[in-house]
Amino acid sequence: RVDGVRLLQRLQDLGQFGALEGGGTNRLALSDADKAGRDWTVQQMRDLGMAVQVDAIGNVVGTCAGMQDLPPVMTGSHIDTVRTGGLYDGNYGVMAGLEVVATLRAAGVRTRRPIQVAFFTNEEGARFQPDMMGSLVMVGGMPLQAALATQAVDNAATVGDELARIGYAGSAPVGAPVVDSFVELHIEQGPVLEQQDRLIGVVQGVQGICWMQLRFTGTSNHAGTTPMALRHDAGMCAMRCAAFIHNLVVRYGGSQLGTVGGLQLKPNLINVIAQEAVMTVDLRNTQAAPLRQAQAEVLAFANRIASENGVQCEHRQLADFEPVDFDADLVDCVEQHAHALGLSTLRMPSGAGHDAQMLARVCPSAMVFVPSRQGLSHNVHEHTDPDQLVHGANVLLQVLLHQANR
Amino acid sequence: RVDGVRLLQRLQDLGQFGALEGGGTNRLALSDADKAGRDWTVQQMRDLGMAVQVDAIGNVVGTCAGMQDLPPVMTGSHIDTVRTGGLYDGNYGVMAGLEVVATLRAAGVRTRRPIQVAFFTNEEGARFQPDMMGSLVMVGGMPLQAALATQAVDNAATVGDELARIGYAGSAPVGAPVVDSFVELHIEQGPVLEQQDRLIGVVQGVQGICWMQLRFTGTSNHAGTTPMALRHDAGMCAMRCAAFIHNLVVRYGGSQLGTVGGLQLKPNLINVIAQEAVMTVDLRNTQAAPLRQAQAEVLAFANRIASENGVQCEHRQLADFEPVDFDADLVDCVEQHAHALGLSTLRMPSGAGHDAQMLARVCPSAMVFVPSRQGLSHNVHEHTDPDQLVHGANVLLQVLLHQANR
């Protein structure tokens, strides 16, 4: 069993980097707060006797040698957060990984295979897009140069410059990691486990994610003097597109999700028709075919409404990830160890994107979820009960032991 | 006839205060640029021998004494602009008023009644709402204290504080001005005169204006993990409300206009459901009844969609002006003098709000329009040909002479 107090203490300590007044964390990827959190976590790894490597996209991997020189079993997650994030999203998986290592060390247990604990760069995608960038580059899913050249959403810096600035442009190569298997522990970030009163989510896969930016460019003009028929209203195009997305989601039903979380109008004044509207679109579905279809419908509608209004529409694909199925054997293994610990489980898909979906491209992968109170996440009030956090870490311990001793 | 070169020079000179690189003007009400423009314009009035008075809401009135101590004939407009405004909106009416005075002075003409040239505080409503604030307070349509307490849209200052700061909290009383009649010269700000190839718009009235702010407050949460049915998406409520306004305008047809020029989402991130959306609504109609109806429908829809989504909706009425009919005799007078000058005319309503609609509450009022190229206004590319500007000023000269010598 892990030491719950020690686990919770590490989560508290890490939460101090980028802490927001009144609770929660702002530790955007590659910010000063991220650097401080990274430095502290690296020191924790060293204190646990792990060998630490930083790769060219800033992913950090700590290794506990095994008895044999075999491909390692890896766990981990991310320590970057959104601007108004909680203490657990990502951080929990990394701190639980360290707690597993600390527990094995204290018990004098040495596994057959090496165990690695990783934290990946820019999982959130709040500052740089796409999300899961570090793990995506690690598995060869995005060229390193393209990732390093990615501009921040405020166009104020690139990934490469920021990595160099905070001292995490490492030398380990990316593209073809050698990993036996990967297990990620994470908070659910949704309401399902709580509603169904289960302690452990046995994650079968991750839904597909399609992120787009649509930029409508029209003509600003006077709201009182410009007849409706002569307008080139970029804002109205964007907002009607958002309403179309709402209707599409209702029409598709099932697991289709659609969110317009970002919209910026220019000049954003009450009596001036907007000349520019930049809008984000987040579409998700556990099924690949309807997700593709939804994306195509949204793009077609955006282009049609723009051309009907004499407005330009530019589309940028910010992320495009197919649904992922995790490894059936590893998923079973998670379920069996949770049951062996007497914990109730639920098989479920992940609504959020995770680094495990990238690792799944190169090795058997799976995830373990614990409940999120009221399903809140990406919110400073994100919360999981301490005993639930400890249960999840114990499942991780057992699964890693099993995998590393195979 | 006025001196066209002198008129254009004054417009150029005034355009330097708050000039934007690449053209246009940013002279938001009560800003430093507004103060500079005011100081310069007051000096112009003094140089023309006018007596200058500043009232408690910062309206500035310059007076040329008449031969008799009768109620004055007033002209004027405003010199504040939107953030990305042109050189002519408002400014033209004030500079043309000064040019009329200069012309009469140069010709040694003294009218029977006094002639006044005014510029009114915060006509645009871009920084403080409602628009036409100075003229509204002058005619007793808004209590002085309420106007002085009005917060800027960025909540950074009040009208009263800013008036004091720039030295325009004057001592002349407001509420019951004594004015014989009021004539305002203005650019059309719309495309009608250009499309119909007429030089002078004979303005019969101003359409009704309803400005609202709707604030939707929901709950921020994760875009990937939160089922559609459990969301409290403030942004989607606002954007669907905007689409409803679009449909309403199509359904009403006729002279109904609807614009959503402003929308602010929080936290405004691609994968976070918006917890707050603050949206502006600008509804206009030349007819009072459908405008009221449209306002009621929008409010009912906003409240219904909010309650269906477990979102709060707060409504603030930022401006609410009934349609205004100008004085029939004064409108005829404008038309006759334009024809006497050989200028083509069109009778038309005004799409934009103007100070003349406030003065119409206390005295016979009317307006003269000149064409706007491509109907552009509230845009740095706003343009009227110099000879059209001079034609309009000559009509103003004749109408003021006629009124002041009655």
Ligand SMILES: NC(=O)NCCC(=O)O
């Ligand atoms: N786990 C998580 O919040 N990932 C961020 C990417 C997403 O929006 O799913």
Ligand SMILES: NC(=O)NCCC(=O)O
């Ligand atoms: N003339 C003018 O642009 N007034 C501002 C108020 C409005 O939006 O009509």
